[in-house]
Amino acid sequence: MELYFMGTNAGVPSLERNVTSLALRLFDERRSFWLFDCGEGTQHQILRSPLKLSKLEKIFITHLHGDHLFGLPGLISSRAYQGGNTPLTLYGPPGLKQYITTSLNISESRIDYRLDIVEHEGGKLFEDETFCIESELLDHRIASYGYRVIEKDLPGKLDSVILASHGIKPGPLYGKLKRGESVEAPDGVTITPDEVLGRPKQGRIVTILGDTRPCQAVISLSEGADAMVHESTFLDELAQTAYDYHHSTAKQAAEAAKAAGAKQLYLTHFSSRYKSEEQLHRLLVEAKQTFANAELAREHVIYPVVRADGEE
Incomplete structure (x- = not known):
């Protein structure tokens, strides 16, 4: 299980960073990957990555702002041309189905595989013998959701x-x-x-949050998470601006990770005002003052999700 960021910018793309998209690589667990948000240009980012659209199994959309879903119609229609013929399931807030069907119908895009669109308002979204996915409503200008990916315990090693x-x-x-x-x-x-049979291997928990102000849902979704992905749009000196625009600061992300008992925090969704490495580093320094295991999410870098016992 690994995290792979393909977009870490907020609002609009920049020369340095693309808008939001994140892959959860599950090659060992399911021989597939799941995508969380799909900002404009995501399929171009996938072409530059070790990912293949033919292995894409599920897409989770946090909310319906353009920087989180404008890449969806193109990616969905291109998937078949890259060998994707297995079913694909989309999860997201109400309105997602209208957006997708309208875009595909007007463009006369042909989809040669089964496409299921599941609109939700939180709760348990999916469960099988290996994973469970839960969601809760966050605090944003429009309905925005966080996702908690729970890997079920694995059998111990046989003697x-x-x-x-x-x-x-x-x-x-x-x-x-x-x-x-x-x-x-x-x-x-x-x-x-x-x-x-030895002791079971404890399953991992990955929390991926949409845009949000600080709220209780962030804490409950992130409780004990092995990896937590939280927006860090602004430095804390702009806390009032973050509040006014329904976003969070790097310090607030760190406070949430500490309160939730998360093991690793990845900061993402950076304002375009922070262009240089020095400016981005200030966000990291601010977060680390509260939560030591914080890291800036970098695009096209593989981040393994480590188990409590240190295994990946």
């Missing part, structure tokens, strides 16, 4: 030495033991999972 001593080799019996089933070994001995 291959004990299994080999009973004549059990990697294969179907390994799978049964990992699913919690007892098996009969070739030597006639019944092996229970408790005898050969």
Whole structure:
């Protein structure tokens, strides 16, 4: 599980940064990736990345401001030309379906794969045997949502030495033991999972937040998160400006990460006024004064999501 930022600017693109888009790479877990927001130019950023649209499984839109979704129609229509023929599901606030269907219909775009659009107002959006996705309404000028990605615990490691001593080799019996089933070994001995299965690996939690002022939903979505992505549009000297425009400062992002007990904070959604490395560094310094494990999100950099035990 890895984070890959393709846009970290707020409002409009700049020569230094694109507008908001973030991939959650799940190649080991699902052989796919999920996209969070899709600002203008996102498909160009994907062409410069190790990502392939054919592997895109889900898109989550935080809110319907242009810098977070103007890239969607082009990306959706281009996906089939890049080998994308598997179903694609979009999640986002009410109005997303009208925006997508209108754009595709007027442009007479042809989609050769199943496209599902799920409009929501928070709650549990998706769950299978490996992941659960939850969402809550944040505090922004329009309805803006944060997403909590919960990886379910993984089975512990099997003791291959004990299994080999009973004549059990990697294969179907390994799978049964990992699913919690007892098996009969070739030597006639019944092996229970408790005898050969180590402690489960704790699943990771990734929180990706849309534009927001500080609010309780930020804390609840980020509780205990292994990785937390929070907008940091302004320095705290512009806290009143941030409030007036329904945004947050780097200091406020750090305060939220500390209150939530998050393990790692990634700052993103920087105002275009902060162009130089020196100006961006001020945002990081401000955040680190409150929360040491803060980092500026950089475009086209892979950020592994580390487990509590230090494994990726």
